[in-house]
Amino acid sequence: xxxxxxxxxxxLVFIVLAALAVGALWADVNAGYRxxxxxxxxxxxxxxxxxxxxxxxxxxxxxxxxxxxxxxxxLAVAGCLLQGVSRNDMADPGVLGINAGAGLxxxxxxxxxxxxxxxxxxxxxxxxxxxxxxxxLIGWRxxxxxxxxxxxxxxxxxxxxxxxxxxxxxxxxxxMGDGDYAFVQNWLAGSIWxxxxxxxxxxAVGLAVLVTIALFAARTLNVLALGEAAATGLGVDVRRxxxxxxxxxxxxxxxxCAIGGGLTFxxxxxxxxxxxxxxxxxxxxxxxxxxxxxxxxxxxxxxxRTLLMPNEIPVGIVAAVxxxxxxxxxxxxx
Amino acid sequence: MRRRAEKAAEARxxxxxxAESPExxxxxxxxxxxxxxxxxxxxxxxSSCDRFSEAALRGEGISVGYGERVIIEPMDVAVPAxxxxxxxxxxxxxxxxxxxxxxxxMPLRAGSVYLNGRAIAExxxxxxxxxxxxxxxxxxxxxxxxxxxxxxxxRYPHQRGLGRLTRDDRAIIDWALGLTHLTPFADRAIDAxxxxxxxxxxxxxxxxxxxxxxxxxxxxxxxxxxHQLEVLELLRDLNREQGKTIALVIxxxxxxxxxxxxxxxxxxGTVRAAGTPNEVxxxxxxxxxxxxxxxxxxxxxxxxxxxxxxxxxxx
Numbered sequence: 001x002x003x004x005x006x007x008x009x010x011x012l013v014f015i016v017l018a019a020l021a022v023g024a025l026w027a028d029v030n031a032g033y034r035x036x037x038x039x040x041x042x043x044x045x046x047x048x049x050x051x052x053x054x055x056x057x058x059x060x061x062x063x064x065x066x067x068x069x070x071x072x073x074x075l076a077v078a079g080c081l082l083q084g085v086s087r088n089d090m091a092d093p094g095v096l097g098i099n100a101g102a103g104l105x106x107x108x109x110x111x112x113x114x115x116x117x118x119x120x121x122x123x124x125x126x127x128x129x130x131x132x133x134x135x136x137l138i139g140w141r142x143x144x145x146x147x148x149x150x151x152x153x154x155x156x157x158x159x160x161x162x163x164x165x166x167x168x169x170x171x172x173x174x175x176m177g178d179g180d181y182a183f184v185q186n187w188l189a190g191s192i193w194x195x196x197x198x199x200x201x202x203x204a205v206g207l208a209v210l211v212t213i214a215l216f217a218a219r220t221l222n223v224l225a226l227g228e229a230a231a232t233g234l235g236v237d238v239r240r241x242x243x244x245x246x247x248x249x250x251x252x253x254x255x256x257c258a259i260g261g262g263l264t265f266x267x268x269x270x271x272x273x274x275x276x277x278x279x280x281x282x283x284x285x286x287x288x289x290x291x292x293x294x295x296x297x298x299x300x301x302x303x304x305r306t307l308l309m310p311n312e313i314p315v316g317i318v319a320a321v322x323x324x325x326x327x328x329x330x331x332x333x334x
Numbered sequence: 335m336r337r338r339a340e341k342a343a344e345a346r347x348x349x350x351x352x353a354e355s356p357e358x359x360x361x362x363x364x365x366x367x368x369x370x371x372x373x374x375x376x377x378x379x380x381s382s383c384d385r386f387s388e389a390a391l392r393g394e395g396i397s398v399g400y401g402e403r404v405i406i407e408p409m410d411v412a413v414p415a416x417x418x419x420x421x422x423x424x425x426x427x428x429x430x431x432x433x434x435x436x437x438x439x440m441p442l443r444a445g446s447v448y449l450n451g452r453a454i455a456e457x458x459x460x461x462x463x464x465x466x467x468x469x470x471x472x473x474x475x476x477x478x479x480x481x482x483x484x485x486x487x488x489r490y491p492h493q494r495g496l497g498r499l500t501r502d503d504r505a506i507i508d509w510a511l512g513l514t515h516l517t518p519f520a521d522r523a524i525d526a527x528x529x530x531x532x533x534x535x536x537x538x539x540x541x542x543x544x545x546x547x548x549x550x551x552x553x554x555x556x557x558x559x560x561h562q563l564e565v566l567e568l569l570r571d572l573n574r575e576q577g578k579t580i581a582l583v584i585x586x587x588x589x590x591x592x593x594x595x596x597x598x599x600x601x602x603g604t605v606r607a608a609g610t611p612n613e614v615x616x617x618x619x620x621x622x623x624x625x626x627x628x629x630x631x632x633x634x635x636x637x638x639x640x641x642x643x644x645x646x647x648x649x
Binding site: 006220222229230233234236237275279 | 434437438439459460461462463464466467468469470473474475476477478479480483484487488490491493495496497521540543549
């Protein structure tokens, strides 16, 4: 009986989260000077809308809104995987030094590459992604002791890398003019800026693959959560699967970093919130984390775009301002 | 036979209901046990008996250590098939390390472990997990995980893909919950259970793994006396009634002698003796292994050798 009740509760959580996600998506599409009615949406879909409306919706709003949502999903899943593999509730994609490595390359590009040599809109996402992966690999290499890494060591090394790379970035930023400085500062705080359709599509495809892998790894994550010895006893090759899952997490957060900059809080807080809602079983936790990540990022995006209109607050700051009090509340409660 | 099972079940039900005082529970469990105690398969037989000749798990020349530090000296060791084997020894003697080395959770420096005659290092780890279950010392379940979910995780080495439970999986999970008397607790969170129930939940997970061999590292360490007995009786029932080979590390010598068919006594990373309780629970051996002067008498209720009193051995 209790099992049925629990399943019902979890189903209800999913229905509510999905409704919230759809609502937040619609609200975010509408956030801005011009709101869009359902009727107008119908016209855009039917192709009978005035061109300016179609342009606002399809070229400006939608890619931006979808990019926010996808970044939220990717970071939340990355955090969920990292927390699962490391059995450390404080693990967050930012902790691996991924954002710092991406930020360093972005800052270096702005300082060293003369303006006009390369279009920054195309170069920066690629650089940010490369910086993420390179930092993760360096961290992995440094964490090897006697040929074996451990998630705990990897996280510690990530903290050190983040601090070190961050200070080099600061050094570079001292040489920047006001405009560049503000851009990099915004990037580091986390802003959705690379929201073009090609970027959004790449992000969507990449995340679809990685999240699918994560879903298939759910049962392994469940067993890993019992500890290394118990997981081995149940037939998990702990080292190999941990490395593979870390790579998936790094891929997710690298992709998000390329579009969303140095967002940190989302990856930490979303898995916690999802766990509170549906429990620790990764088979339901990962889908719940996807929805929570989408809702949180969309909500943050709405606030970031409307609060100080026409100026935009970096969405990472909004996410942290929403997330931090809630996170403190969670910690105080548990 | 039937009476015995009923009595044992009643004793456990008493523990579950928690209606009695701890003293009464201990007494009840103990008296149930007196009746339950059948003469061990062939009481009085020794290690030459061919009941012990077939090994479910065997280490050949295995040693464990890092750099200069040796934890397990090169040794041959066997866990006889179809028996309950208990490893004893003082703190730091390497008994838990030996169990981990046999369970492949601790890398070997030398030697090989054979599981049902096949080298464990050459078997896929999931295949090993279909033949041998492991219950680590003081295992931790994530907060909020239910008993049913934990037990379902025992099906891991038998699953593929997304890990949906099949009808067979569910049947085995129900069977494991039933044997460990946890059916009514399936939807409870592990962290809301008593220590004894929690340990039974982990044993149920190992049962759901559906292996012939179960290794347990100090399954009774944090339990009170009644719960220790409850867990050990469960393990013995699993051995006698389900034919599981069981090997465990425990600290308490009298419990070891009472439940073991086969004992392995270790000191300083070496095996000092291996044999039946009558062969291993002797004054000279306890002096050698623990540095104790021990007075050993047959337990009037179980007939097993038991430690009546002891003092530190004089030089």
